[in-house]
Amino acid sequence: MIIYLKSQQSRIKIFNNSLKSPTSKWNNNKLRNRRERSTQEKMVNGGCKADGSLNESRFDEPMPWIGIYVAGAALACGIAMTIDALHGFRYKKFWFPCKFFALNATILTLIAIAIKFSMDLNATMPHRQDQLAKVSSSAFICAVVGNLLPSLGTMKNTELFVNVVALAILVITAVANICIQMSTGVIFVFWIEHAFIMLLMLILLAIACSLSLAIPTTKYYLDIKYSEKLKLTNIECSRKKHLSVAEGLREDLKKYWILAYSSGPQFVIGRSAPCTASGAFCLLNSLILVEAILRTYLMPWSLKFCKGESDYKWSTTMVLISQTIAVGIGTISPTVRWFMAINFSCPKKAKKARGREIGVEKYWVKKLLLWQMKPLDLNICGRHGRKLAHKTKYQIFRLLIVVQQGIVLSCQSIRFASIVLVSRFLDFKRFIKGQNNISNNDSELESRHSPDTNLSRFVIHLDGEDELVDLMMKNNGDATAHWIKIGEKQKPKNLIELLEKVDSSLAFTGVKDFDSDKVPSLGFSEPPNCWALPVVTLTSIALAIPSIDRELIEKLVTSVHEGLKYIREIEDNLDAKKDLKNVRIAEEIVWSGVELDGRWLELDLNDMALQGKGIKETIKALSDIAKEKFMEYAETHFIHMNEWFLEEDPSRWCIRMLAANSMYRICESILLDIEYASNQRLFEKLSLMICTLFSACFTNLQHVISKQCRQSGIEEREQNIRYAVLLFGKTEGIIRILDKKKIQESNPGQLVHIDDWHLLCKKTDTLSSISCSTDKESAMSSLYISIE
Structure with missing residues (x-):
């Protein structure tokens, strides 16, 4: 042990001596330098240079990708405006309602991204495409504001205020940032173009604010006029006893459509003077952008650009192209609105326009007048302080009223001047061509497009829009025919073929026979029925019947699928209490399995049909399986079933229990009738019951259509x-079939639910049986008397 310790001490001494040698010192210095370099590299990667200052070398690397992001946002706005423009042209809505490109949070966010170049205060942009991108970004703002104006009419008051304030903040910020860039030299060319575009921005923003102040009052006036004319329409619609149900509905829809079309908020805003005048400003905005682009490429000596590299590099060109496209597309809708407003292509209409007085209607300033007169509820500085605040507020709103009147009058003047100029041009054009019979041509044109005077009574218009009544009728008088044709292309052909088989004498037998009172209930009470669940259950039973042609089954399934769409439409509109929510969900789930897989609650109906059992055995098997599943689901979901049944509403049973209960009751009701002699006859009977259930339900179509209007x-x-x-x-087609076979309810809307129909059919059957027995007794008594 002592020898081992001595050897270890000698080794330690040798190691210490080796560390003191020159070679070991050199190795230590090398290790220290390596550690210092790694520390410096970490500092550089962390954002600092070797000397500790901020490392800015990689700050500009993501800028091209940001440019792509900006270009994508501009293209997204352009696509939305394109869809709205195509929608307007396709359906002849030349006020171009905003459906996709409307003023909301999403669109405002896209606009804010797309105009980043106008907001960027310090990015280096020396080349011509960089400076043009600045101009296109500014012009893009004007184009989108002009497109967004009709969407103001679709908003509630609070939403309207919030969105217009957000738009104003965005536009004012853009104007301020452009001014800063012009003062600091970031924008060093196209000063005149930027100045004009900024002026157009503010004008369009003022138009948006002016419209937002008038919209609440305009809607109020429109609602009053709509209510008055709706009463007139309802009275006239109730007097058409000489027409069939289908023809009567067609006439009613024309009247309701004229009411809704002429009072549509986007249409009212789109035909107003400020909105139509905005088209002139948007057109001028696009012309300024075109002028800047042409001057840059055709007159390069007139402009001097700088050397250097743009922060956005190659992405600037993408932004310029995307924004220019968006500006071009965004100019279409406002310009067409403007052209439609001045579309007085004959001197007679031009004279009407010249004779029309230019003035500010009450609805433009009524909101401001109300705010001006409303007292302030303030508790400051006593009576004198309140008096001063009230006077200040009065003068402020007086100024705002003057500004509002000035905006409206200016826009009306622009429209008036446009009409006069266009009419003068047309007069000169006709004079050159030697067409002196202008009045004859005009009268022929008016007679060709003469509106229906009866329907023109239902046009809703504001003060100062009297001359637009004929124009609205001419442009949209046949809109209902167009939409009806579109609907006819989607009519349910298989369902119509099925309904044509219904005999008027057996119109509602299926409503009475599908559920018999003789069948004992599985619970303490029965859940309510919807129209669709019995139809789905009867179809499931039909699929389980053996030896039925596959083509007949497929046709029945297709017809039921088409009919269920309209049953759901009816129940969506008429189930006000929503008591049938679970029952309807059960129907949808069961039908999905039956239609797609041929299964009813995991039971393969096709396998059951292939087993080849008799009719009664098949129906009895379905009934037993349904009862079994009902008890199984009840025990699974509820431990104390009896107590739950006593307290709970059956409409709140679980979905599978509702489906199983429907199958059990319908199967047991079928078993009570032993009339069926063959599989084919039972299938036909089930098809007839399905058809009569559809017929009874579809008597509510008239009520649903009228309610929607x-x-x-x-x-x-x-x-x-x-x-x-x-x-x-x-x-x-369905309505005509029911009307032809006299299968129509006398009072539409009174019998909505299937349980009401079922009860009525049972009462009718009871009364008819009583009358028959009475007739038999009287006949027997008369026979007895005659024999005596």
Whole structure:
């Protein structure tokens, strides 16, 4: 042990001596230098240079990708404006309602991204495409504001205020940033172009604010006039006893459409003087951008650019192209609105325009007048302080009223001047061509496009829009026919073929026979029925019947699938209490399995049909399986089933229990009738029951279509009536079949639910049986008397 310790001590001494040698010192210095270099590299990667100052060498690397992001946002706005423009041209809505490119948080965010170049205060942009991108970014703001104006009419008051304030903040910030860039030298060319575009920005913003002040009052006036004319329309619609149901609905829809179309908020805003005048400003904005681009490339000596590299590098060209395209597309809708406003292509119309007085209607300033007169509720500085505040507020609103009147008058003057200039040009053009019979041509044109005077009574217009009544009728008088044709292309052909088989004498037998009172209930009470669940259950039973032609089954399934769409439409509109929510969900889930896989709650109906059992055995098997599943689901979901049944509403049973209960009751009701002699006869009987259930349900179509026309807010009115017209186009064939076979309800809307129909059919059957027995007794008594 002592020897081992001595050897270890000698080794330690040798190692210490080796560290003191020159070679070991050199190695230590090398290790220290390596550690210092790694520390410096970490500092550089962390944002600092070797001397500790900020490392800016990589700050500009993501800038091209930011440029791509800006170009993408501009293209997204351009695509949205393109879709709205195409939509307007396709459906002849030349006021171009904003459907995709509307003023909301998403669009404002996209605009804020797309105009980054106007907001960038210190990026280096020396080349011509860089400076042109600055101009295109500014012009892009004007184009989008001009496109957004009609969407102001679709907003509630609070939403309107918030969105207009957000737009104003964005535009004012852009104007301020452009001015800063011009003063600091970031923008060093195109000063005149920027100055004009900034002026147009502020004008368009003022128009947006002017419209937002008038929109609440305008909607109020429109609602009053709509209510008055709606009463007149309802009275006239109730007097058409000589027309069939389908023809009567077609005439009613024309009237409702004219009411909704002429009072649509976007249409009212689109035909107003400020909105139409904005088209002239947007056109001027695009011309300024075109002038800047042409001057840059065709007159390069007139401009002097700088050397150096742009921070955005190659992406600037992409931004310029995308924004120029967006500006071009965004100019289409406002310009066409402007051209439509001055579309007085004959001198007679021009004279009407010249004779029209230019003035500010009450609805433009009524909101400001109300705010001006409303006292302030302030507790400051006593009575004198309140008096001073009230006077100050009065003068401020007086100034705002003058500004509002000035904006409206200026826009009306622009429209008036446009009409006069266009009419003078047309007069000169006709004079050159030697066309002196102008009045004859005009009268022929008017007679060719003479509007329906009966329908023109239903046009809703504001003060100062009297001359637009004929124009609105000419441009949109046949809109209902167009939408009805679109609906007819989607009509349910298989369902119509199925309904044509219904005999008027057996119209509602299926409503009475599908559920018998003799069947004992599985619970303490029965859940309510919806129209669709019995139809789905009967179809499931039909699929399980053996030896039925596959083509007949496929045709039945297709017909039921088409019919269920309209049943759901009816129940969506007429189930006000939403008591059938679970029952309807059960129907949708069961039908999905039946249609796609031929399965009813995991039971393969095709396998059951292939087993080749008799009719009674098949129906009894389905009934037993349904009862079994009902008990199974009840025990699974509820431990104390009896107590739950006593307390809980059956409409709140779980979905599978509702489906199983429906299958059990319908199967047991079928088993009570032993009339069926063959599989084919049972299939035909089930098809007839399905058909009669459809017929009874579809008697509510008239009520659903009328309800869609009458009950809606001003923002959704036009859309709802268009939906009603499309629904009528799809179901006109069904309505005509029911009307032809006299299968129509006398009071539409009174019998909505299937349980009401079922109860009525049972009462009718009872009364008819009583009358028959009475007739038999009287006949027997008369026979007895005659024998005596």
